[in-house]
Amino acid sequence: MATGIIKVAPPPEDKNLFQMAYGYASTIFAGMWKTGVIFFMQITGLEKTNTLEWPEQPATYSERFKGKHFLTRRDDGQVRCTACFLCATACPAECITIVAGQHPTNEIEKFPVRFEIDILRCVFCGFCEEACPVDAIRLGPEYAMAGAAGDKWVYTKDYLADRGQLHGGITSVKEENTKHFTTDHNPRGDDLIATDAPHMRHH
Amino acid sequence: MSEAKPKIILRTEGLPDQRSIKTYVDKAEGYTAVRKVLGGLSREQVIEEVKQSGLRGRGGAGFLTGLKWSFVPKDMPGPKYLICNNDESEPGTFKDRYICAVNPHQVIEGMIIAAYAIGANKGYIYTRWEFQEEIGYLETAIKEAYEAGFLGKNLLGSGFDFELDHYSGAGAYICGEETGLISSLEGKKGQPKVKPPFPAVSGYLGRPTIVNNTETLANVPWIINHGPKAFRQWGTEKSPGTKVFSISGALNKPGVYEVPLGYPFESLLNDEGGGMQAGRSLKALIPGGASAPVLTPTECEGLTMDYEAMAQRGTMLGSGAVIIIDDRQSIAELLKVTIDFFAHESCGQCTPCREGTGWLNNIMDGILDRSAKPDNIERLRTVSRNMGGKTICALSDACAMPVMAFVQKFSDELHAYLAAGSGSHRQ
C-alpha cells in the first residue's frame, strides 16, 4: 500500500554508561576474536590465504585480459598493421598516433611508418583490438607498466611489435588479402601499358 | 514420308552452280521482285505487304519486320542505312552461312527491296570474320549484282540508288546485337549502345538505320512476288512462312533444313534429321540456340516449331538452332560450355552482365572441379534471376535464362555431379 510513509526502526533509546561500554567492548572483542581465529588458521597453514605474493608468484589472468598492447606480425616477420587508422578512430581516448607510408613492395602497399600509443591516455577498453580488420593489434597479458616520471610513456612501433617472447607468439591469424600480382610495379616505377596486363583467372 | 517442302529461301539448293546470278535468275525468279518494286510500288506499299505477311525477324528476337521498318521516320532528310546482320554467332546456329553458301543473291535482292522501303541508299552486309568462305561468296555475289545493274546508281532506270558493301567483324558475339553491330561498323569497340535512341531513329552515324537478319531479308523477294496470302499458307497465324533450321547433335542427318513454321519437332528430328543415332536417346532439346531455355523430352511431346508453342513452354524459337542433347552428355559440362561462352563474349560494359556472367562461370568452374559448395548450384539461379532485365542489351538475359532452366530441370544431375568425387568425364 503506498501511503508514502516508510517504517523504520526507532532509534535506540539512550543507554546508560554501562550499556555503552558493554556495546563497545563486545563488538571489539568479537572482531578481534574473528581476526585472531583467521590469523591463527592461516599462519599455521590450516587455511589458505588469498594473498598472492607478487612478484615472486606471478599473477595469471584470463585470456581475455586487456593489458599492454602489441602489434602482430606476418609470416615473413613484417608488421601486420596496414595503417588503416580504424584503431585510431575507434579509440575513445585518442591515444593512437599513426603515420602511414608506402611500402617498398607493392603486395603490402601500405604500412605504418610510425605507430605510437600514449599509454598514459589509454583506458584499455580494447576498442582498437575490436576495430582492427586484420588482427594487427592485440591487448596482451602484460600488466606491469609502472615506471618513473621521466620514462617513455609513448610506446613506439618497434617496442609494440617486438614482443615475440609472448606465449603463443604474435603471428597474426588473419589471412593476407590475396594479391596475385607481382611486386614489380611500384608507383614510383614503371608506367602502365594496358595491353601488357597479366593474364588473369584462366578462361 | 513428308510431302514436298516449300522452298522460299533455299530455292537454288542443290542446283549446279547454285550461287551464281545466272542460276538465281533462271531458276529462282531472280530479281523479279526488284523489278516489280522499282517498277511502280511505293515505299508504303512495300512496307504494307511485308506487314501483312506477318514476317518475323529470323535472327532470334522474332520482331515483326514490317513494323520495324515502319519505325523509320519517313520525312527525315539525309542518309539512311540498311544493314544485313550476318554475324551469326548464336551457338548451334549455322543457317545464315548456309544461305550465303547456297543462295546469296536472294539476300541481296531482299536488301534492295528493304532499302527501298525505308528510303536507304546505302547498305552493308556485316558478316562475322570467321565465315571466310561465306564472305567470299557474298563478295562475289555483290560483284555479280553490280555487273548486272542490280546495285549502284539508278537501278533499272527507277532513279533509286543503292550501294552495297560488305564489312566483316572481328570475332565477337556481341556484334550480333544490332547496336553492337552498329558500333563496330562505326569503327568503335563493338559495344551496344544505350537505348533510347533506337537505331530506327538514330543508328549508324546517328542516322536512321534498320538492321535485319540475313534470313529475314531473304524472305522479302518471295513475299513481294507471291503476296502475303501465299506466304501465310504455311506456318501458323502468328508465325507464318518457313524457317531455315540448323539441327545438330547425335542424329543421323544433322544439317540445315527449310521447313514451314509450325512443323512438328518429331518430324524434324526423325524425317529431316534421320532420327537419333543408334543407341542414343534424347536427353534434352535446346530449340533456339544456346540462349534458349532447355526442354526435357517430356516437354518435347507434341512440340511444334513455331514462336508461340515455344513461348508457351517457357523457351524460345530463337535463331532456329536446334541442338539435340543425347544421353551421353553430362549436363554439368554442357552448362559450363554455355556459361563460358557468354562470359567470354560479354562486352563488359554493364555491371550485372559483366560480373554476373563471370560469377556464373566461376561457380561452374567450382562445380567442375568440385571445389564449390552445394548451395552454389541454387546460387546459379539466384544470380541469373537478378542478372536479367536490367542491362543495356539482352546478353545478360541470354545467359541467365538457359542457366535457370538447366538448374531447374536438371538439378538432381548437377548435385550428383558435384557430389561425385572423381568426376564422371565425357567418354
Added chain:
Amino acid sequence: MSQESQVTQLPKETITFNLNDRDITVPKGTTVMEAAHRNDVYIPHFCWHPGLSIAGVCRFCLVKVDNRPKLEIACNLQATPGMKVSTLLPEVKEAHKWALEFHLVNHPLDCPICDQAGECKLQDFYMEVGKYKSEMDRPKVLKPKALNVGSELVLDTERCILCDRCVRFEQEVTKTGALGIFNRGDRAIVGTYPDKKIEHNYQDNLVDICPVGAFTSRDFRFKQRVWFLKDKPAVCPGCSTGCHVNVYAKPEVRTYFRVKPRESAVNSHWMCDTGRKTYKHLNQDQRLRFPVATDTTGKRKRVSTAEAVASLVAQLRSVAVQDVALLVSPQYTCEEYAAFFDFFVKKLGVTKVFQWREPTEKLEEFDGLLYRGDHNPNTFGLSEALAKVGLPKDVKNGFDDLARSGAKLVVALAPEIGFQFPSLESQFQRLSELPFVSVWTTSAAAYNVQAFKHLLPLKGFAEKRGSFLNYQGKVGELAHPFPAAVDDAHDVVEVVTAVADVWAHAL
C-alpha cells in the same frame, strides 16, 4: 566552363512530372537523373556525372516508372509530362541490393589500405542499401594494382568498377583520350593506350570523379584518413580564373591536406592540378611563424605583434611621406586592399604604389580550360582598389619603378603563393637593397633573406574572410576561414587596423 552569356535565353518549353510524390517542373528534354539532381532528390548512381555525357553502364540508378514492368535507369530516361517516378518503392530497393552485389563481387577487400575509404561510393551504398551478407564465395578476379599512369595519379585496376567516367573525362573535357577500357567481360580493365600517357594539368579531376579508389592522388597518398578532415569552401588563389574550391584540413593539428573543386558557374566541376598545390604553403613548415624586428643593435629577433607594429610606426614617423612606397601583390582580397590603401594612401598620403608581379608572366596565356597566365587571384580587385584611391591602375610589375623612385621605406605585401614565381628569389634580393622594407607575408621564404629587418606573418587565403575578383570581375568569396595555422598570423585588415591605431595614438 561557361563564358558569360549575356544573351537572354528564350524561355524553354517545360514539362511537369511526378518524382516521389512531388511535382517537378523542368525544361523539356531533361532526364530524370538531372531533374532529381537539381531538386535535391538523390538517386544512387556511379557512372553518371553532371559534367560528362551519359553512359548508362552501371545500371544502378534504377527507378520505377508508371506501371512499366521493368525498372528503368534514370540517367537516360527523359522526363515526359505526367510521368510518375519512384525511387523509394521496395522493388527499387531490392534491385539496388543486387546491383551493389554485382559491383562488389570482384572488388578487392582493400578498404584498410585504400585512400578512398570514407568517401567511397561503394562503402556509402553498402551502408545504405545493404545485402550485407555477400553470396560470393569463389576466388575473385585479380588485376594489376598500384600503377603509375600520370605524375599525379596511382591507378588500381582491381578496384575499378568500370564506370567509364575517366574515359569520358579524357575524351570530353581534356580531349586527350589517353584512357580506355581493354578486354571483355570481367577481364575488362581500365588503362592508358599503349602510346599515350596522362600528361595534362587536370589529372586530379580523375581522382575526384572516380567513385572508388581506382584513381588515387599521389600527392595525398596515405597522408590522412578523410574522416578526420574538415572542409571549407574557398576560392583558389592560383590564377585569375578563381575556381571555387573546398580546402581540406585537420584543424586539431593545424595541417592542410588538399584542395578539391566545388561546382560553380566559373569552373563547372573541375580545377587544374596547379591550383591543387595551393594548400602546401599554408602548412607550418612553410610559414613565417612570428613577427620579426630588429633590436637596438640591429640584429633580427622575434617580437610580438604589438612590438612589430610599434616598430613599423616608429619607422614611418621617421621618414617623409614621399619617401614611403607600397609594393602590393595582387594576391590579397579586396577588403585588404581597401583597408591598406585607406590608411597608407588616403590617410598618410603615400603616392608611390607599385605592383609586385612576376616579370616573366604572360597574361594572355590560357590553356583552353581553366588555367590562365595571370597567376594571381585578384589582379582585377587590385586595379579597382587603386582606381578608387586615384592611383594608376595599369597592370605592370613595379620593381623597376620602385628602384627608380628613391623610396627609403617600403611596406610590401608579398605574394602568398610563391611556387609560380620563378623570379621571386631575385625580387627578394632587389628588395633587400632598399634601406628599410617591412615585408608582410605568409611564407618563411622571406625570413630566409637576412637583409629583411621587419617581417609580419599573415594569414593564408583559407584562413581569412574576404573576396577576390576574377578575370571577369566576378566575385569569389572567402567566407569560411579555418583558424590560422600559425598563432601570430593576422590578415592585412587586422594589421592595418593595429598600425592605424598606434599611429593615431602616437600623434
